[in-house]
Amino acid sequence: MLSTDEDAQFWTFYRKTSEALFRKAYRMCRGHQADADDAHQRTYLKALEHWPTVSGLTDQQRNAWLATTLTREVLQIWRTPHRSRETGSHDDAGQQPSVAVGADSADAVFAADRYHKACQGIARLEGC
Numbered sequence: 001m002l003s004t005d006e007d008a009q010f011w012t013f014y015r016k017t018s019e020a021l022f023r024k025a026y027r028m029c030r031g032h033q034a035d036a037d038d039a040h041q042r043t044y045l046k047a048l049e050h051w052p053t054v055s056g057l058t059d060q061q062r063n064a065w066l067a068t069t070l071t072r073e074v075l076q077i078w079r080t081p082h083r084s085r086e087t088g089s090h091d092d093a094g095q096q097p098s099v100a101v102g103a104d105s106a107d108a109v110f111a112a113d114r115y116h117k118a119c120q121g122i123a124r125l126e127g128c
Contacts, residue, residue: 002051010051013062014044021066028074039073046073 002010022040029035046069047054054065 002048006051006055009055010048013047013055017063017066018044021070024067025070025074028071029077035074035077039070039077042073042076043070 018040021043022036025036025040025043026033029039043066047066054062057065
């Protein structure tokens with residue numbers, strides 16, 4: 001969990017780098033808005049997850065970390081089998097996939113909640 005100062009540093013970093021990174025994601029996804037949004041959001045979720053390490057990098061190193069992570073996320077999106085570009089990912093039964101969390105896993109529930117809150121924060125900043 002991030003301290004208040006770390007949280008503020010992350011969101012400052014996000015606001016400084018988000019627009020340029022999205023443009024890069026959009027180009028990498030060949031104009032596919034949904035894929036660019038997914039890759040962009042996943043990249044910042046990874047940055048949030050690894051913020052104690054990422055925050056210690058220089059600006060140049062952070063930008064390189066973002067570019068590398070974005071590239072990996074775009075590749076992962078394009079590797080996902082049976083992905084419907086118009087409607088999002090679905091399993092073989094046509095259902096949206098969900099994250100399975102065991103009832104005895106408090107850490108997994110906490111992580112899922114943190115992930116959800118980060119997604120909401122990013123969506124608010126992006127005006128979604």
